[in-house]
Structures are given as C-alpha cells and as structure tokens.
Amino acid sequence: MGEKDHIYYLKRCIEISRESRAAGNTPFGALLTGPDGEILMEQQNIEITTGKCTGHAECTLAERASQKYSKAFLWNCTLYSTAEPCAMCTGAIYWANIGRIVYGMTERRLLELTGSNEQNPTFDLPCREVLARGQKQIEVVGPFVEIEEEAAEVHRGYWD
Numbered sequence: 001m002g003e004k005d006h007i008y009y010l011k012r013c014i015e016i017s018r019e020s021r022a023a024g025n026t027p028f029g030a031l032l033t034g035p036d037g038e039i040l041m042e043q044q045n046i047e048i049t050t051g052k053c054t055g056h057a058e059c060t061l062a063e064r065a066s067q068k069y070s071k072a073f074l075w076n077c078t079l080y081s082t083a084e085p086c087a088m089c090t091g092a093i094y095w096a097n098i099g100r101i102v103y104g105m106t107e108r109r110l111l112e113l114t115g116s117n118e119q120n121p122t123f124d125l126p127c128r129e130v131l132a133r134g135q136k137q138i139e140v141v142g143p144f145v146e147i148e149e150e151a152a153e154v155h156r157g158y159w160d
Ligand SMILES: [Zn+2]
Pocket: 056, 058, 059, 085, 086, 087, 088, 089, 090
C-alpha cells in the first residue's frame, strides 16, 4: 500500500473528526481498514456526549474491533487516526492486536493546538515509545506533513 493510499484514509479520518466536532465531541476521528484495504469501521470521539473519559476515537474503535474480529484477523488490519494515538489508545490498539497504526499529525503538534485545555491535556509521548516497551512489532507509519495543516484546521477555534 502506497503513501497515496494512506493519505486517502487520513483525509477520511479528517472528515470523521469534523463530524465528531459537529456532533458535540472533540475533533478526532479514526477508521479501521482490513487486509485488502476496505474500510471496516469508522469512529468519532465520544467522550463528551457519552460522558466516557476513555472515549477517544482510537480506543473506542479498538474496543469495537476486538468485539467483532479475532486477534489473528486484526493483526493484518490498520488503524488510521488524524492525530497520533495517545498512550491509552496505543495501549488499546496493542491489546486489540491491530498490526499497524497510521497517523496524520504528531502528538506534539496536537499538544501545540490543545495546550493545557482540561478537556484534552495531551501527553507528550510518541506512540512508538509506548510500543517499544511492548512485546509485539506493531508497525507505525506517520506523521504525514502534507495533511497536517488540513488536520489542524478542524481544531481551529476549538481549544481557545
Ligand atoms: Zn487517546
């Protein structure tokens, strides 16, 4: 799968993050693709509307995926996310056994956007560092600077 394909799915994640914001949640979106690149699931952030503190898009998607698919199947799937998954979401992806993560903007860039906003006091911890302490070789692809501004645009005016 080439870089252009990754951009296609990341742009869809940006759309989902826009829908998430419109639905009253924080502007984050994720999706899961299967071994052949088909989109299996999409997920908005659900933190605010459900009052669920762990309702990040990637964590919720990993939970849903683990309830529907086997770990063996998920190892050949990819989770796409607008922003680099936080430590919690990276953990959920690890436990779901999803074999690859592709993200648009770095968590550090996200931290610049959210600052210390209490709704999202972003970690400054790359997902690769979390995974380096695990026991699986989950592949991580990102960031993609060419979509970073488009991904950031969805956050404009949200965290001020
Ligand atoms: Zn998260």
